[in-house]
Amino acid sequence: MRVRFTGYISIFLIVLCIAQGQEDSLLKQLDNAQGKQRIEILHQIIINVWLNYPRQAMGYGEEALELSKTLGDSALISKSLRLIAGVHYYKGDYDKSLEFNQKALKIAQALEDSALINNGFNNIGLLYYNLGSYQTALEYLLRSRGIKERIGEIYGLTTTLNNIGLVFERIKEYETARAYFEEAYDVSIEIVNRDTELYSLNNIGITYLREGKIDEALGYFRRGLKLGEEIENINWGAVSARGIAEVLMTKGENDSVEYYLEKSLKASDSIDDKKGLAEAYYLMAKNSLMNEDYDGALDNLSKCESWANQIQVRQQQLDNLKLYSEIYDKQGNEELENEYLSQYINLRDSLFQDVMSRNLDLIPIKIKEEQDRFLLTEQQIKIRNQVITNQLFTVIIIITMPLLVILIILLRKNHKKNKELQRNNEELKQTQKLLITSEKMASLGVLAAGVGHEINNPLNFIKNGIEALSSKIGDDKDEELKSYFRIVNEGVDRATNIVKSLSHFSRKGPSxxxxxxxxxxxxxxxxxxxxxxxxxxxxxxxxxxxxxxxxxxxxxxxxxxxxxxxxxxxxxxxxxxxxxxxxxxxxxxxxxxxxxxxxxxxxxxxxxxxxxxxxxxxxxxxxxxxxxxxxxxxxxxxxxxxxxxxxxxxxxxxxxxx
Structure with missing residues (x-):
């Protein structure tokens, strides 16, 4: 049953006192606050409630943005835009979230505020991941991690590490993904952040599930569910419940599957989590199909489709079309099976084109890299000038210092300093060479993995289609028709070999x-x-x-x-x-x-x-x-x-x- 609230007063019943142990509640502080102080309190409230109560959080975000504009404070405007983008994200409206995050990032870059820029890179990277642009997502997220490590922002590092892991998980690099998730988990334990600890547990469980290691996956999801109940994190607790259900579905434990899916469904419904509702109904549809309950499968999938269409979750829409074709295949309805299969192919191709167009967003980042290289060259020039200055200084010392002992000491010190500067100069040159090489290899690796993934899907469709067509015609087909089948199969096998060859170019690691x-x-x-x-x-x-x-x-x-x-x-x-x-x-x-x-x-x-x-x-x-x-x-x-x-x-x- 969906939990409803009447007005903002109910929200304050779940907002706790400020972490510093002050006795006044956020509500009382907000009543008495004006100007910048009021905006900062509104920001804190948004963060406290945006996961479970996005509609109320949006109201606070809009008020904070208007007050920030009135004060003309660019940093507060950027942060308010970013928090509104976060609310849109948890509502599943990724396009809107991307729009607000890009506005916030633009202001942060104008301010040259490293903390705000790094948050922008992280959020935009996560959104591109949800929109299917994995290469672009990785570009933004790696830059976010670099900034966080440079400025020592350990608290936000856990989120970025998890997001990088999600990209590798989506392109089926499960071991690499798990390494990032485990690093995020360790940092969460160190800084005592229970929310990101739970997030990391769920993500580790997903990698084991995708690899077919269901016992390991079940262990992590159960730990996540227990932790979610302890800290009352409804959103990610529901994710744990869905993970347990998917593992049990693999084991064929149908009664337990329904229990955990209902648990997840109620939790997501209570916080109006449309994405969670869509995922729960999708798993219900798959479970009904496994039990040969085709009407139940279609009913649950219809509900999933309704939620997925509201929030435009592209991957979920794609999965739904594929599952529709499988259900109608089991029912023997060839016409509807082919219709949904055709829609699946068309949407997949459309999403691929969308991914390619979104990669144009990398152009400003590449320009920034060229600017960084220019700064590196300037730094090398400064070092050479410093070497010349030190040499002149040495000459002056030789001329002006009357005492030989003092002269020798100064010469030795200066010589040592010159050697160090020359060594630093050589290290900078080597760093520049490594930057060029690593960038080329990283781009080639991501491109090869992405292209291989995208090409393998249509090749499988062609292969399965030829086999299905051959079986329908039977053994009495003439030799000419058989030769056509052989030609098509030979072409598919050849394309598959080329994709396998591409995979060698995506091998990573310095070993x-x-x-x-x-x-x-x-x-x-x-x-x-x-x-x-x-x-x-x-x-x-x-x-x-x-x-x-x-x-x-x-x-x-x-x-x-x-x-x-x-x-x-x-x-x-x-x-x-x-x-x-x-x-x-x-x-x-x-x-x-x-x-x-x-x-x-x-x-x-x-x-x-x-x-x-x-x-x-x-x-x-x-x-x-x-x-x-x-x-x-x-x-x-x-x-x-x-x-x-x-x-x-x-x-x-x-x-x-x-």
Whole structure:
């Protein structure tokens, strides 16, 4: 039964005294407060009630915003906008929440207020996650974490860590996601934040559930439910109950499933949590389908759809269409099954296009990164100027100081300082190189994971559709029709192999202790470049039969091999040959990649490993490919020898220790 309140007076019955132990309630303070003090009290009340009573929180938010505008205090305006955005978020209105958060962030950036900027990045990142733009979400959230760690805001760090984990959980990187959730849990224990402790427990449980480790998942959800009841957190307590129900559904314990779903439903209904209501009815529909209660499944799914449409939860709408098609499939209603399956495909494609357009929001962030690099260059110039100043100071000391002992002491001190400045300068240069490389690899990893995820879904639909069509036609189909089926299946298998090859480029981590098969790495790179090579370039391979395994970082070696083979392909204007051979020699694996392309002029041979050196027209090359390749091989303790003759071709000989 939904709990109702009459007016704002009831809200104050649940608002506790201020944390400092003052005797007056927030209500009494609000009655007597004016100006900035009143706004700050309103902000505190919003935070206390927005989870369970969003409608009342919105009223306080609007009052705080108007008062802030009257005072002309930009910081208070930004915070009021952010809190209103939070209320919209808990109501499930993500587009509205994004709009208010972006307004708040714009003001915070104008004020150069690190705390407000970091809150803006965190909130916008979480909203992009809910809207399905995972790459954009990760960009914002990682920046939020960086600011929080720099300014020492430990309290808000737990929320950001959880949000980063949610992004990795959605793209099925469960171990990475769990690492962020567990870190958030540890910080919550340290700062005694029971709400984020509960949030982290639920998130850890979800990762185990998605991996099929249901006993571990059940343990975390039960801990979450108990903690939710202790601290009276209705929202996340309901999430724990739904998690328990989903685990028990997997175990087939139907009676217990219904109990926990009803518990979750009542809790979400009491606080008007539309998102929670939609999720509860969705699980009820799945449970009814498992029990072959098709009418009950359709009834519950209809209720879920009603709530999901109100708050525009895109992923829930997508899941609903998929479940509708499954229900009608079980009923044998092929017409409705195909209709909902078609709607599912159309919505999924529409959401993908929306994700691509939202990524345009990254452009201002990229511009800010360029500004940061400019500041880094200015800092290096200042260091060089300081070195010159110190040297001049040393000369003056030599001229003016009469005592040799004092002169020697000062010279030693100054020399030591100069060495330290030069070392700092080298460290800054190295940091700049690592920034460029890590940014390229991070973008490639997220892109590869996202593209692989998005392409695999339509491939599965094609594969299942062909199998269903083949089974309906039966064994009496003619040979021509069978050949068409084989052609389609071959195309799907080939596309699947390409997606698997992409996954190698999303391997993360600095470890170079992985077992890597250099032949498989080369074959994967050739598969990715197949469309550029076929019908134009002949590839000849001569691999050693003595084994091809060595220790290294598979993702980094993929990047290095891809850069060299891609350069060989680009060096051949029309038709030509690329020869790739491997051999073991003196404790090293030697990989030789030769092409008969245009070659490299002698004056450029010594520059090809320099960052930003390129002979390509502006806009067609960054000059980072071979620089990154040389860096990767050096990290692995190897070396690269380049031999080239203009108009005859180029040969790269890569040596990697076995």
């Amino acid at each position: 170079i202790d992985e077992r890597c098969n250099i032949h498989e790495i080369i074959e994967n790179c050739l598969l990715i470049l197949h469309n550029k090579i076929r019908n134009r370039i002949r590839v000849a391979t001569n691999f050693t039969d003595q084994g091809a395994e060595l220790k290294g970082n598979e993702g980094r070696l993929h990047q290095a091999m891809m850069n060299i083979i891609s350069n060989a392909e680009q060096a051949i204007d029309e038709e030509g040959t690329i020869e790739i051979s491997t051999r073991k020699k003196n404790g090293f694996m030697e990989i030789e990649i030769a092409d008969d392309g245009e070659g490299i002029p002698e004056e450029n041979l010594l520059k090809i490993s320099d960052p930003f050196f390129t002979t390509k027209p502006p806009g067609e090359g960054t000059g980072l490919g071979l620089f990154i390749t040389f860096s990767i091989v050096e990290e692995h303790g190897g070396s690269i020898d380049v031999q080239s003759t203009p108009n005859e071709g180029t040969k790269f000989i890569i040596k990697l220790p076995l």
